[in-house]
Amino acid sequence: MAFPRPGLLRLVLRLQLGHHGRPPRRSLGVSFWDVDRDTGGKRGSKDMGLVPSIVPTLHYQDSLPRLPIPRLEDSIARYLRAQKPLLTADQFRKTETFSQDFQRGLGRELHNLLTFQDQHSQHTSYISDVWLNSYLGRRNPPAFNMNVGLAFHPDPKGEYNNQLTRATNMTVSIMRFLRAFRMCTLEPEVLHLYPERTDTDVFRRFIRWIPKPFVCPVAAMFDVYPMDMSQNFRLFGTSRLPKLGRDTLLTDERAKHLLVLRNGNFYIFNILQSNGTMIQTSEIHANLKYILSDKSTMPDFPLAYLTTEKRDTWAQLRQELLANGNQEALKKVETAIFSLCLDDLLLQDIDHFSQIMLYGNGHNRWFDKSFNLILTKDGSAAINFEHSWGDALTVLRFMKEVFRNSTEDRAVQPQQEPAATDASKAVRKLHFHLNDTLKAGIMNARANYDASVQTFSVKLVQFKQEGKSFLKQEGVSPDAMIQLAFQMAFLGLYGQVVSSYEPCSTAAFKHGRTEVIRPTSIHTKKCSLAFQEPSKHSVAELKDMLHTCSTYHVQLIKEATRGQGFDRHLLALRILADTKRGCLPNIFYDSAYSQLNHSFIFSRHLFNPMLNFGASMPIVPDGFAITYLVQDDSITFNITSCSKYNLQDFIQSLKTSLEKIVVVLKGKSITQ
Template structure:
């Protein structure tokens, strides 16, 4: 796979606009629902047609990994620290690291059905004992329906539920369009090509796509979107999926409701009936539950595992099974959204009463119809969730199942909707109360701050022949240096879905180039001319582009080193001294954890800091503005950080405008 192809693929994965020729998301939306339409579309090419022939995730050469690792350490260490780390790296590369690498390569050759990172990555998530809330689960908010009257909570909840069910049916019927990046859509995204490629055997289909510059993506995670839950277990959780179940789980005021959303023949229940059932739930006057069971999945995983066992032992097995096996969890909130900060808190963690954090995803609708997806991260990554979100938004807007004038079906929802009751003994009541107290205390410590930089965005930066992502990441480096007089470990996630069972790789935005640039911009004593500063910014952009390409091709260093360490631990080897280096711990203590995406379906997204003294930085570079959503705990000042980010962007734009190239 050519580097150019991989780069463009990466841009798609990380939020670039669709290729030319792809119709706009809202082109030609229809107000009416086509009765009997169970599917989003019918792909000529089977959904999993390319899966068998996807290229395998490469294991980088050990010498390349060590070189990249040391390059990433340079801006973080002083000369003495770097010399020590370099010696440990050389010793590791020539000794135990070489032995581990060779074993990893041999093991990989024996497991051609998967990737070397897949198993260890699942283990990393499932063995983590911290709460999934704030530590792992992110959120992505839908844009509003462009037709204002369709944003009514009941109308939108019904339409989005139907669209989600249509996605499920399309996926399971094998007629969901495969996820493919088209470099030359006039050749590959055509009916003629699809009619041809569908007859190419699955074992060769990827190569057929490659011949016309099309790059299929891994879709192995998609089946976990539905009927799936993370189950707490002592030491290591489990992922549970039961595709036979047909019911939806709805939470309101901490009360649990279920009803069949798919009938016994496998058809979606009539939209008017789902409309009626959701109206019935919204009109239920039951108070907020005194002991909110939903706070339990916010607990430490071992604590939650013990309490879950207590629930099972106390006669709640059937009720829990209904929760775990539900198609997905629909959360209906009883309040409207005040502003973007309130929105972020609501969708990232809520009140600990009206979410089931272990579900593969929660579809949340506030009283004003604001909608979001909150998802559990162990089963999959943003690529699968974003595809689902895009399809649900597009379908619910273009082909809404009901209109604001639609009348619910005249059915007896009191019989169709079952309210789940849980038997709670004193130990469970105490466990729930403690979980809720712990939840409330933790959430009070989290802050969100929002920045919208309106001076320019993608269009201006591309005219300056600079990477918009690189410039935004540079602004974070400049800002942190300005605020704390430090350069710190920085993480930017990058999908490796171009490979079979790929997950993510890390881009390391803090480099010697960004450090030089940040010091030149922050420390005015440097006396650099605008032309010199522009040249340094260009070098940052070029180097960031190289790191991005390498990560997209599975040629970072983080996953390789993680895999080698995991292998050493699984073999019972003593931990090599390389991994005991303080510098290794420091570079994996990601104070700036960042992630970007943009989509016509998504308004804003975010996540918690990954370390107590860190920032969680969700950002998006739009055509003419840049948005940043920052979370922090008390040891960091998010508001001040964003003030510094704003100043950094101003300084960078001043340099670029005063030395402008291009129109």
């Protein structure tokens, strides 16, 4: 059921682009904003841990609007606009011809077929399976290509930042979240445009009685916009299983056990009872203390390295594992509610923390789990999540609830003695039977992992001159200026205008995933080139270029937020052409299409009150991945690279680019 959503658009623009206005309780978009709520005290009892919602968790789900399929003409026009700054005049004419031929011919046929299929799949979106299969079909190791790391803030009470204490408290809070979701008492993910009017119990009592088929249109009348929550069921009991050609997802909602990794060893214990309730927190505490006190050394052949291997290689070795009598042990790993990784590591610095949460030490992560909760020896906590099943918006909301509950309604206290229980009977250490083929496979995976680590670099930096407040004051989008600075930095270093990629959530639609914002445009190219030779332009001219870039970036965000980008649409058409026709039309064979999809700059804007920082892997081997957080008076960047490019040089070029933008916005000349 489609309906107008002008309020949603206004809300996203306020958050994404730095426009003035009171922030809502929830939001989405490029930056996955999520503003904290004043709870007025404790979140709930020790039993539930989370305040039961007046509105059932999935009350809105069935009546969410469906993700629209863009008009073919619009997608082709947007595609050509994205291509223009990357191509010479001759290259562009060739690409334009291919695109127009596609639009008039096979593209129209494929688009009609896609529309027909979508009309007969009202329960989902046209991109849901396409995007999932696209992820699962990638053959590179997720650990160094797709998985995302997100770091929690420390517990505000320092004495609780102890590995055992914090691991227990966070594990209990995760189980409270799981129980609340399964009992439909978790508060729905909802955007309130005017929270002072609708983020109230009065509105909730009203909306819960609206019949499900009509609840989203009625909520929209009050400027309330629910988000898709279908990804939440994959949070728990889920693993990505390696298969030849394309992986699959396994989710076991009946699983009752927790997987704990320590020093490359695997431990499990039942954390849910037969009736689905959680065991006593004192038992969890005792079981984790028992695991931490185990003196077992790292195995000679640490099995977890296999999840860092290329997917087809891992798929073959998994079959060997099963054939060698490891079915039951492997099933316990893959169906565990989640993976808790207890590292015997002390943080050296913030960049070391980024390395730990992104790729760890190889032997103490099961990178195929939906998420790994990582706890270092000093109690620093992070999430590493596998990306095929879900997106950052789902994980950030989950992290917010877990952090808040684990620091406001703590299950155990520092120095508290665990229960007098025989944890050795509850905890089971898993053993795997390894033949020579498996041993050789593990050692080869370890060597490949070590080689990947050697090429990887990460650096967290902060730009402290100005931030969101100044950019808003100057009437430009903070996100637009940051994206422009990325392109200016790359151009200044390497003399190239390159493809860039910024994801935008489409969770406002049923089974929405993400759309792509393509920040590189003819406007950013013109502006970047002008800033290379600022003496040839007046300050007013440069400032006007900045505003033009901002205006165009706003347009791109509007389109992506409405599901009106072109990347997902063309991807769906390309897959249809391949499966139905067995061959691809010229538009997809065109080198320009490959060039556009080779995104040297991949960036992700994150904000969450409970998030310390995040980090992503580059999506191409020779590119950069940048996660950034925009504060009122500063901007924090976490930049990763696996390429020959010098990371420190890029950082310096980025800082210089931002400084130039700030100088011009202040009406001053750039000093060469």
